[in-house]
């Protein structure tokens with residue numbers, strides 16, 4: 001591995017030059033930039049770099065050898081003393097704290113889910129084995145070497161025109177959106193949501209969200225000074241009557257919903273509630289932010305068309321993502337909505353990100369155009385259906401009446417109600433000791449207080465791992481009892 005060139009800043013003082021060179025090297029060792037055993041540059045090359053005489057460097061080395069910072073070998077190479085303790089990487093000079101005023105900001109804790117990181121079996125995430133890496137590599141090659149000039153320059157706008165066309169065709173054919181729908185390509189739906197917040201909301205505005213709901217989105221609202229009002233969810237999705245009651249007291253600027261597969265419960269918003277929600281939005285002129293993050297993965301029943309496909313009054317802002325059907329790290333999402341809104345979003349996006357990753361966008365357009373993405377989703381859905389059945393079977397067999405759940409018609413997780421006699425948080429902590437990571441109900445509620453639910457994702461674990469994971473959960477439960 002080639003190491004970066006050593007850069008030394010000589011202290012500005014009246015000491016002899018060779019001592020200043022020696023102190024700069026000592027600082028580099030203390031700061032961890034030079035580590036025990038590292039070879040030092042030859043005296044000539046370092047002297048050239050510093051613009052000093054070679055003897056100055058030789059004298060500095062001699063000084064540091066005398067103090068045992070450096071050693072030398074018979075072959076005359078010089079290296080950092082291998083017996084020094086490894087220093088922490090921390091510059092000996094230079095500030096760690098802000099020297100400028102930084103106003104207070106209520107950021108959410110960064111480590112809300114961090115305690116789960118260490119498990120061998122995690123009931124969340126994706127399975128890298130299932131990702132179509134070869135197809136993506138081919139598509140990238142195509143994007144860079146194809147007949148079109150590779151899109152390497154700045155390209156402000158809504159995204160690569162071919163991806164806009166391919167997504168537009170997909171949304172109108174498979175999801176009933178208008179064929180000429182206005183679209184902006186974003187880096188994942190989280191960016192679509194953040195841009196929407198910026199474009200639409202002002203401090204003090206009220207937004208209604210599902211509870212339990214997509215907690216990862218909530219801090220983005222909080223950061224903008226927006227107040228969230230929770231609306232409860234039952235077996236038919238968000239209880240729209242509760243929203244109607246809130247509207248009699250408080251003007252609501254927007255409602256965030258996951259109508260197709262409610263996150264995290266997996267239920268579908270009933271037809272009556274869909275109509276009621278669209279009617280309320282039209283009457284009260286609020287926006288419906290429809291998060292349809294996992295539309296394609298459906299096992300049972302006919303596909304349910306998005307609210308955005310039945311929106312004559314232009315009240316929906318439709319967020320989509322390839323995170324669940326391709327890979328979360330690709331960061332491809334999109335926003336569809338009324339033209340003036342997409343225009344505004346596009347202009348804000350240009351200020352945040354200038355333009356998207358156009359090579360990736362062209363590659364993904366190719367994958368959609370030649371049907372590769374659609375074939376991949378069909379494969380994924382087959383595998384996930386088996387995993388859903390396996391997880392459900394294991395839970396029934398090993399945990400019995402401790403848990404109850406419905407198998408969701410789509411998506412990648414089970415939402416599980418836990419016997420209220422069981423301390424869910426203690427169970428999750430015991431499971432972690434068994435090497436199994438599970439998400440508990442409190443992570444999906446605004447107040448973060450314990451709730452008798454578990455969210456178990458089955459997309460990231462192979463069938464035998466799902467079995468092993470549930471076995472670990474059962475052992476953990478046994479210990480609690």
Ligand SMILES: Cc1ncc(COP(=O)(O)O)c(C=O)c1O
Nearest residue numbers: 188189190214263293321323333
């Ligand atoms: C409810 C919900 N919306 C959206 C997303 C996708 O986010 P992104 O497209 O930013 O990766 C997820 C991913 O977990 C999700 O659970």
